[in-house]
Amino acid sequence: MSTKNILVIGFSTRNIVCSGARAGYNMYSIDAFCDHDLLQCSVASKKLDIGETFDASKISLVELAKLIESFNVAFDAIIPGSGFETMGLEKLHYRILANEPGVMMEVSNKYHFSLLLKKLNIAHPKTVLFSDIDKLQLPAIVKPACSGGGIFNTKLEHESDIEVIYDKLKSIYLPVAKRNMIAQEYVHGTPASVSVISTKDRAIAVAVNEQLIGVPWLTEVPFAYCGNITPYVTPYASEMKRVSEELILELGLVGSNGVDFIISEDGPVPIELNARFQGSLDTVEMATGINLVDAHIKAIEGTIDLSTMNKMQHACRVILYAKQKTVITEAIQKKLLEMNVSDIPGVGLVINPEEPVISILCSGNGREEVLSEIKESVMFISESLNLLDS
Numbered sequence: 215m216s217t218k219n220i221l222v223i224g225f226s227t228r229n230i231v232c233s234g235a236r237a238g239y240n241m242y243s244i245d246a247f248c249d250h251d252l253l254q255c256s257v258a259s260k261k262l263d264i265g266e267t268f269d270a271s272k273i274s275l276v277e278l279a280k281l282i283e284s285f286n287v288a289f290d291a292i293i294p295g296s297g298f299e300t301m302g303l304e305k306l307h308y309r310i311l312a313n314e315p316g317v318m319m320e321v322s323n324k325y326h327f328s329l330l331l332k333k334l335n336i337a338h339p340k341t342v343l344f345s346d347i348d349k350l351q352l353p354a355i356v357k358p359a360c361s362g363g364g365i366f367n368t369k370l371e372h373e374s375d376i377e378v379i380y381d382k383l384k385s386i387y388l389p390v391a392k393r394n395m396i397a398q399e400y401v402h403g404t405p406a407s408v409s410v411i412s413t414k415d416r417a418i419a420v421a422v423n424e425q426l427i428g429v430p431w432l433t434e435v436p437f438a439y440c441g442n443i444t445p446y447v448t449p450y451a452s453e454m455k456r457v458s459e460e461l462i463l464e465l466g467l468v469g470s471n472g473v474d475f476i477i478s479e480d481g482p483v484p485i486e487l488n489a490r491f492q493g494s495l496d497t498v499e500m501a502t503g504i505n506l507v508d509a510h511i512k513a514i515e516g517t518i519d520l521s522t523m524n525k526m527q528h529a530c531r532v533i534l535y536a537k538q539k540t541v542i543t544e545a546i547q548k549k550l551l552e553m554n555v556s557d558i559p560g561v562g563l564v565i566n567p568e569e570p571v572i573s574i575l576c577s578g579n580g581r582e583e584v585l586s587e588i589k590e591s592v593m594f595i596s597e598s599l600n601l602l603d604s
Contacts, residue, residue: 217511219240220290221243221285222295223245223292225264225296225298227295228249229493230507234508235256241256241257242285251557275306291311291511292308293510299489300360311511314466325342326359334461336484350397354397355368358394359394363438364427364428364437369437402478404424405424405425405427405475406448409422410471411470411504411509411520412469414516418518421502423442426532431592442496442530443530443584444526445526457482465487470510471490472487497530498529502523502526504523529575532573532592541564546599547559547560547561555572555574555575557570557572
């Protein structure tokens, strides 16, 4: 099936759009930020009006249909980005390059996913609805059942914290608190993920990634997603790949999917499954040479093509969060464009404290090398933002 004009719909779509453009597709986007580099990669982009909240439920399919029609383009397919994978885009009568809606709903809900793992006899942290938190031994993690990016995750240490957390969720995170919240047994260890390309009858794990979560020199939010390093060198890599491949085949997932793990003292424990493009897309592509959008489309059509895969180098992407309210001026954007960065904010954008500012990319021969270079870039950008914004 010929696929040329592709529309990506999501809160932040730059990585998918630019990957698709590199593969030769005509990429279009409906996006909440319309970052500078997204506009450079896309044929055309439209901005989502999301107000002050990242809540896809506030956007109706009728609104999306009008935005899609405003491109005046015959789209061959739509790719849902993060936050829109369970929105019901199939009702818009376009070809959707994603997993089947029913499966997506099941695996995207962390509580339902925990029940699936239990059914498959795969070890998993005990997970309950927040209302049943008294059934868990503490410490535990309280998080949205669906999505969140880690920014709403809260660690619960003592029973006396339950009411405090509930009030906090109601007062600060009202849009998210309206959704189901879950509580999950807290597992100590290193966060990691496995990136998989799959058809209905074949799955290949292409990379194991270290996840950077709540990194103090990038954010003050304890569980915020801060990026990835690929590959993650661990003696558990083969086991993690095997479990991920088996799980994805068992669930009938296709295209690009990812499984999140915590590597504890007792080994890797699966935590979540992302049945969509993952935040590790940049580092996986940089480290392996695979174009994930092209591989995703071909896998959905029934073929796994990893012919561009090369010897793996180390690649790192970090997300720098704002320490203070920042307005992106022409001078700031010009400074940012001198760096090896992505998700470059547009001139005039107001970024509030602890919101993402920019992604910084680096590749090299080892983990320490890429981390050292990344830290230098973060320091330079942080100083530049403070200097130019004062």
